[in-house]
Amino acid sequence: MRATVLVRPKPGILDPQGEAVLGSLQQLGFAVDAARVGRVVDLELRDSDSGQARADLERMCEQLLANPLIESYEIELVQET
Amino acid sequence: MTQPEAKPRVAVVTFPGSNDDRDAALALERLGAEAVPVWHADRELPDVRAVVLPGGFSYGDYLRAGALARFAPVMEPVRALAADGGLVLGICNGFQVLCEAGLLPGALRANHSLSFVCRDVPLTVEGADTPFTARCTPGQRLSIPVKHGEGCFFADSELLVELEASGQVVLRYEGESPNGSVAGIAGVVNAEGNVMGLMPHPEHAVDPLTGSTDGALVLGSLVDAARRATAAPAAV
Numbered sequence: 001m002r003a004t005v006l007v008r009p010k011p012g013i014l015d016p017q018g019e020a021v022l023g024s025l026q027q028l029g030f031a032v033d034a035a036r037v038g039r040v041v042d043l044e045l046r047d048s049d050s051g052q053a054r055a056d057l058e059r060m061c062e063q064l065l066a067n068p069l070i071e072s073y074e075i076e077l078v079q080e081t
Numbered sequence: 082m083t084q085p086e087a088k089p090r091v092a093v094v095t096f097p098g099s100n101d102d103r104d105a106a107l108a109l110e111r112l113g114a115e116a117v118p119v120w121h122a123d124r125e126l127p128d129v130r131a132v133v134l135p136g137g138f139s140y141g142d143y144l145r146a147g148a149l150a151r152f153a154p155v156m157e158p159v160r161a162l163a164a165d166g167g168l169v170l171g172i173c174n175g176f177q178v179l180c181e182a183g184l185l186p187g188a189l190r191a192n193h194s195l196s197f198v199c200r201d202v203p204l205t206v207e208g209a210d211t212p213f214t215a216r217c218t219p220g221q222r223l224s225i226p227v228k229h230g231e232g233c234f235f236a237d238s239e240l241l242v243e244l245e246a247s248g249q250v251v252l253r254y255e256g257e258s259p260n261g262s263v264a265g266i267a268g269v270v271n272a273e274g275n276v277m278g279l280m281p282h283p284e285h286a287v288d289p290l291t292g293s294t295d296g297a298l299v300l301g302s303l304v305d306a307a308r309r310a311t312a313a314p315a316a317v
Contacts, residue, residue, distance in 0.1 A: 013235070014261070016195050064152075067145055067181065069188045070235055 008038035089307035096139035130310035134175025147177030176278030193261030212306030225281035234262035
């Protein structure tokens, strides 16, 4: 089973990387008003049960992949057919 | 007549990617301690009442600075020492590790400038009643170098109020902070006061050859406290 975890700086937290990207995009002439830079973690899981996989992913995010104080996370589970 | 003072032992942890461990050990030795090197994979600490987590780039700063070092085997006994009232000082990357490990409040993020900053910075001592700043006076101005890319201390507004109210902000950047830290925070202690983290590098400021010797006030305070703790472990 494959999963993708998206980690984002929480709303309201200044994201200097996003600011820098925004500035560069605007300099290139793109009509962009905001940019936030996060992180993508692609995982291949041994779990075959999606409920178990989701529970494991939650724990991975809480314990390591995200810092809950400053980052939010989103889990996308890809069910293989 | 004074008794020759015993050398307190202070452990200095080396993670893969630590690079200030030797400077920290050297500074501690010069301030009268016996620095005991400890490897990240060690599952126990030597007989010490104080440990320093040094600066550097543990585990390449992968994921988030300090996020992986937090799971190093040595962090178990460090955690136990802290819980038992022992002294833990995290410098720069060590500060990041302690925040990630939940031994200190807050988090450290990329500098607002997105640039690595390496220079002497002026600091104000906000709290001189900690084992790490007892040689300072409240309001004292120190000059200690910083060198980091991720030193922007973050605490949400609720946590910030709590830290300020409980006197956990120990060091503050004077004037403009080099990294955008909330409230100019350069160093904090935990609620119990026995764990401290700071971004500036006191171990690089102990010899007039390299400029300021104000770092000796911080590390010297730690050595004093380690000596007291060794003599009477219960009365840190």
